Amino acid sequence: MSETQPAPRGGLLERLADGPVICAEGYLFELERRGYLQAGAFVPEVVLEHPERVTALHEEFVHAGSDVVEAFTYYGHREKLRVIGKEDLLEPLNRQALELAARVARTTGTLLAGNVCNTNVYDPADGRSHAQVRSMFEEQIGWAVESGVDFVIAETLRYLGEAEIALEVIKETGLPSVITLVADHQDQSREGIPMTQACKRLVDAGADVVGLNCNRGPETMLPLIGPLVDTVDVPVAALPVPYRTTAEQPTFQSLRDPHADAARLPNGVPFPSALDPFTCNRYEITEFASKAYAAGARYLGLCCGAAPHHVRAMAEALGHIPPASRYSTDMSKHAYFGTDESLLRKNQEYAAHL
Ligand SMILES: [Zn+2]
Numbered sequence: 001m002s003e004t005q006p007a008p009r010g011g012l013l014e015r016l017a018d019g020p021v022i023c024a025e026g027y028l029f030e031l032e033r034r035g036y037l038q039a040g041a042f043v044p045e046v047v048l049e050h051p052e053r054v055t056a057l058h059e060e061f062v063h064a065g066s067d068v069v070e071a072f073t074y075y076g077h078r079e080k081l082r083v084i085g086k087e088d089l090l091e092p093l094n095r096q097a098l099e100l101a102a103r104v105a106r107t108t109g110t111l112l113a114g115n116v117c118n119t120n121v122y123d124p125a126d127g128r129s130h131a132q133v134r135s136m137f138e139e140q141i142g143w144a145v146e147s148g149v150d151f152v153i154a155e156t157l158r159y160l161g162e163a164e165i166a167l168e169v170i171k172e173t174g175l176p177s178v179i180t181l182v183a184d185h186q187d188q189s190r191e192g193i194p195m196t197q198a199c200k201r202l203v204d205a206g207a208d209v210v211g212l213n214c215n216r217g218p219e220t221m222l223p224l225i226g227p228l229v230d231t232v233d234v235p236v237a238a239l240p241v242p243y244r245t246t247a248e249q250p251t252f253q254s255l256r257d258p259h260a261d262a263a264r265l266p267n268g269v270p271f272p273s274a275l276d277p278f279t280c281n282r283y284e285i286t287e288f289a290s291k292a293y294a295a296g297a298r299y300l301g302l303c304c305g306a307a308p309h310h311v312r313a314m315a316e317a318l319g320h321i322p323p324a325s326r327y328s329t330d331m332s333k334h335a336y337f338g339t340d341e342s343l344l345r346k347n348q349e350y351a352a353h354l
């Protein structure tokens with residue numbers, strides 16, 4: 001990766017006007033898989049305990065084609081840190097996550113995004129929780145602004161009301177906002193508002209980009225994209241989890257594995273740490289990216305479960321050639337399955353026996 005700073009290419013909205021923008025997400029799951037983060041509480045302590053791993057993953061995602069470096073403050077909020085008894089780490093963790101991301105963004109010419117997410121304390125009927133949520137967003141977004149973020153992502157929000165609070169706090173900063181809601185089994189917010197209408201209300205309240213992230217795989221997120229594009233007049237975001245969800249099991253929490261012994265799984269189901277057999281291959285991500293773009297989505301990415309090879313597939317599907325494309329699959333020189341003239345014919349003839 002070059003240490004010299006590439007020429008700036010404008011902010012998020014300028015880049016979206018030029019073409020699709022890719023945002024790699026899924027840091028929580030990928031660092032868990034690599035052995036640096038605990039499934040369950042899912043708190044990004046890795047930011048403080050192994051910052052070099054976070055930096056490396058930022059770099060890998062950019063190498064694979066992400067246009068955005070999202071600071072890893074996901075679930076680094078006050079409520080999550082309270083649950084693990086480490087509220088004292090709240091500010092150091094957030095500031096360090098932002099600094100790690102900023103360094104990679106600066107050296108690669110990518111956009112730096114701040115991040116907030118579902119707080120788990122929002123209750124539509126409890127005004128006190130709204131104030132609590134607002135103050136949680138204010139402290140995290142405040143640190144993001146001080147770090148010089150280009151825009152702020154508020155994501156995996158299943159309550160429209162909570163998303164509206166996040167949007168208000170972001171708007172007070174004057175920075176562009178990307179607000180992505182989560183669709184559970186129904187195509188609606190947790191309050192019961194149809195997803196298209198929920199997103200429209202966010203646009204009416206000033207959101208710059210709206211859409212969906214997490215929970216749903218490509219197959220079950222895709223049908224929501226077209227109607228959303230038809231409903232709002234801002235760029236639409238689509239960032240599924242790269243898992244093979246179905247109409248019957250539309251979210252990655254609802255996936256059931258007929259080959260797995262439920263008794264051996266920590267909570268009896270594949271989510272979150274036994275989802276491996278459902279992982280999409282990179283070509284399924286190529287297909288999703290092409291279809292989502294054709295449906296009008298312009299801010300694309302992947303959430304929990306994503307790895308750099310998925311991000312590269314998405315980037316290539318959208319016409320980008322990231323540095324990692326240097327190593328994209330080329331089978332022509334494979335000893336058994338290749339076509340190159342210089343390969344030994346006897347190996348190609350034997351290929352059917354492999
Ligand atoms: Zn996710």
